[in-house]
Amino acid sequence: MASQDHQKRILHFFKHLAYVTHVALPEDERDPRLKKLGRLHRGTLFSCFHAEHLEEAKELYEALYKAKDFNDFYHLAEEAREVVNEGLYVFAMTVAILHRSDCDGIIVPPIQEIFPDRFIPAESLNRALKADINRTSQEPVVVEIQETGNIFDPEYHLAYFREDIGANAHHWHWHIVYPGTWDPEVMHITKDRKGELFYYMHQQMCARYDCDRLSTGLRRLIPFHNFHEELEGYNPHLTSLVSGQNYASRPAGLSMKDIHECDVQDMIRWRERILDAIHIGFLYDDHGNEIPLDAEHGTDLLADLMESSYESKNREYYGSLHNWGHVIISQCHDPDGRFKENPGVMSDTSTSLRDPIFYRYHRFVDNIFQELKASLPPYKQSELDFTGIDVVNVTVNAKAPNLVHTFFAEDQLELRHGINTHGSVKVKYHHLDHEPFTYNISVENKTGAEKDSTVRIFLGPKYDELGNHLRIDEARRFYIELDKFHAKLSPGKNVVTRKSSESNVVANKTPNFDELEGGASSDQFCSCGWPNYMLLPRGNHKGMEFELFVMLTDWGEDHVGSLSDHHVCHDAFSYCGVKDQKYPDKKPMGFPFDRVIKARSIAQFKTHNMSFTDVTIQFKEH
Incomplete structure (x- = not known):
């Protein structure tokens, strides 16, 4: 069990990250383990769905995990805070703390207190800051959160669910416990049934959302299914303090467009290949071997392909359907980056539940899993x-x-x-x-x-x-x-x-x-x-x-x-x-x-x- 001293020493790493200003250490002055890091610029919104972001986060959390003792870990974390992207830093630090034995008992503070701008509408934050400037005592200043929509939008009735702070924090933490880049050989821990948990946790979120839709008089989810369909609009009313820009809104009528790293046609191709694997009952690994999608392991294997995670048996062929879907949807307002806008909330696990398209997209993902489930015999x-x-x-x-x-x-x-x-x-x-x-x-x-x-x-x-x-x-x-x-x-x-x-x-x-x-x-x-x-x-x-x-x-x-x-x-x-x-x-x-x-x-x-x-x-x- 880590000491109280360890806990308190760690806490300051997570404070006021949006305000850390520095002159980045030159590579030749850094700890050798951090020399290749800092590729994702500070102020950029980190996404654990984006392959390049994930790869750098993996390099950092593996370096932190392998630090020889707590003091070495502490000093490496201290230097990394001055080098890497803010969101990437919190992601990697949390993964490392959760899995280092000398960090047992250390609690990472709530993500909603580290980055409140991901959870509280910009209008409310602005009112809070004004009230703070005009305070007349040291008593806590309390402001009421402001609503982000009205009844002209039927989805407004579910805002209490989609924009719930605890639900969005849960989604962020789940992807910390089960990072897609987890390598059991490096981390010396196998995440048992990691893929199946990816399937089930998201399936349950959709089921819960549908139960609340029925509770509020709305129809059940209409699954996303057509990569060229026009998407509903959404405005998250969030401004990122690390970038100074809004999380992008999505006007109604936009659709998925090719981005630099991934084409929509890639998504269509990956979906068809995954469905083919389900219908023939096996997938091909990267050596051409047939791996059966059976009752015991099929869901786990399929989820590894869908996400895609490090455990994917053939990422080059089956792609990364789930992750790139999040990224492409989050950039459909500025797909080639010509306006240098922030992505939308679908890019971030701590904000994506706010967007109605999250649930429709995950119902589409779940429908693919249901194809596999339908191929299995009903229970006797x-x-x-x-x-x-x-x-x-x-x-x-x-x-x-x-x-x-x-x-x-x-x-x-x-x-x-x-x-x-x-x-x-x-x-x-x-x-x-x-x-x-x-x-x-x-x-x-x-x-x-x-x-x-x-x-x-x-x-x-x-x-x-x-x-x-x-x-x-x-x-x-x-x-x-x-x-x-x-x-x-x-x-x-x-x-x-x-x-x-x-x-x-x-x-x-x-x-x-x-x-x-x-x-x-x-x-x-x-x-x-x-x-x-x-x-x-x-x-x-x-x-x-x-x-x-x-x-x-x-x-x-x-x-x-x-x-x-x-x-x-x-x-x-x-x-x-x-x-x-x-x-x-x-x-x-x-x-x-x-x-x-x-x-x-x-x-x-x-x-x-x-x-x-x-x-x-x-x-x-x-």
């Missing part, structure tokens, strides 16, 4: 069954049974660590939240012996946007995972209880700068995971009906490891895995909703170790 009853275990009843207990209320809660973001101010300046904003609730699961164990079970909990919409009852195979892609945990079952009747706050898809709250300077520490804060306050969809004022799905499976067949395992950073393992360990569930991610369901009704699909319960989510404005 024997694969779904847990012999001798009956789920008798499930109740969600909040203030009223099977009724949970959602609402908007108030929070504040401190700006002074990312922006030069005379004192504390905070932006007040609202985010979706829900009342606490508990699952009560009545289970009968008829085996006559104690059994260890995996409890899997999902939530899905009951009706589509027209009020039609969703068939189970149609609904399965909208089911969101709420929790997955181990439970012991004694012979006979059991009641398994679980609090919503214990969910394994949400992250523990990351301590902020002030708390870290005050001594907060833990080995559990890895910051990867969905925000706990957004565990549930919004629902509507009337009360929206959902299906709560609970399934118990045999933990002895599911689990990787032992009952006594203690893991660091396991609080959101369904989306983020377990730090430097095997993914602790042998089942495919999203099981049992990851494959086509032939049953036409819940009754035909359901086995005795499953339960479907009607649950209502009611949104209250105040």
Whole structure:
């Protein structure tokens, strides 16, 4: 465990990065490990989707990771701060800190406090800075966040979701835990099922987004599918402090255009090659060998191609469909760079969730994964069954049974660590939240012996946007995972209880700068995971009906490891895995909703170790 001294020494590296001014060290005066770095100019928006940016970030985090001891790491990080791009620096430093053993327990402060300009609209930042200049005391200055749209744009109704600070921070952190350039031979750690996690985490974000679309009266996502289609407009209202320029807006009607590094035709070619691999059941590696896209490894292999990551079996042939899609969309307003504009928010993992096209594009990506899933046989009853275990009843207990209320809660973001101010300046904003609730699961164990079970909990919409009852195979892609945990079952009747706050898809709250300077520490804060306050969809004022799905499976067949395992950073393992360990569930991610369901009704699909319960989510404005 790192000392408090290490924690405090690290913190200043992340303060006021937008204001670091210097004369860059000449290459011959630098540490030899940094001589080739600094290629991405300071003030440029770093993108972990851009191949050249990623390569330089990889060189830096590998150099930091291989530093001989903490002091060597510290001095290398200190010099790198004066040499490399600001965003690239934070990305590489965070990757290195998360994976160096002598940095265990060091917590990187929240990305939203390091770069608040990525999360707070420029108008609000401007008001905050004016209020700071005109302050009359050292009391914290608090300004209200300003809205970025209105009801003329239907997507405005989802602004609370897309522009949520915690959701965007989660996306940034996920790509820190699973950088596309991760080389297991250099880093001495294999990221287990990294590709499959890429597929599943993004699939779940789309499912959550669709549940909230239905909650607000909007239709489900229309997937992006045509590389020449006209795109919807979007204005993020963000200004980058490191560049002094706005994140570009996208007027409605623009489409993807060739950029210097990648043509749209390349994207079309890569998509067809990937679909061909799915339809013939195997891909070709870079030596021409056939690698089967089977049930066990197919999703993982396909995701490595799609992203594309270091593990891609044949990047030259299958390309980098996902990453270049983000980059090209972010530059469609200035594809050849003639106006020297910033890219749009799709270029950055900490901002891309703000743009409606993110979800449409990821539904397109997910549709390709679903082609692979459709090639696999549906689960047999024997694969779904847990012999001798009956789920008798499930109740969600909040203030009223099977009724949970959602609402908007108030929070504040401190700006002074990312922006030069005379004192504390905070932006007040609202985010979706829900009342606490508990699952009560009545289970009968008829085996006559104690059994260890995996409890899997999902939530899905009951009706589509027209009020039609969703068939189970149609609904399965909208089911969101709420929790997955181990439970012991004694012979006979059991009641398994679980609090919503214990969910394994949400992250523990990351301590902020002030708390870290005050001594907060833990080995559990890895910051990867969905925000706990957004565990549930919004629902509507009337009360929206959902299906709560609970399934118990045999933990002895599911689990990787032992009952006594203690893991660091396991609080959101369904989306983020377990730090430097095997993914602790042998089942495919999203099981049992990851494959086509032939049953036409819940009754035909359901086995005795499953339960479907009607649950209502009611949104209250105040």
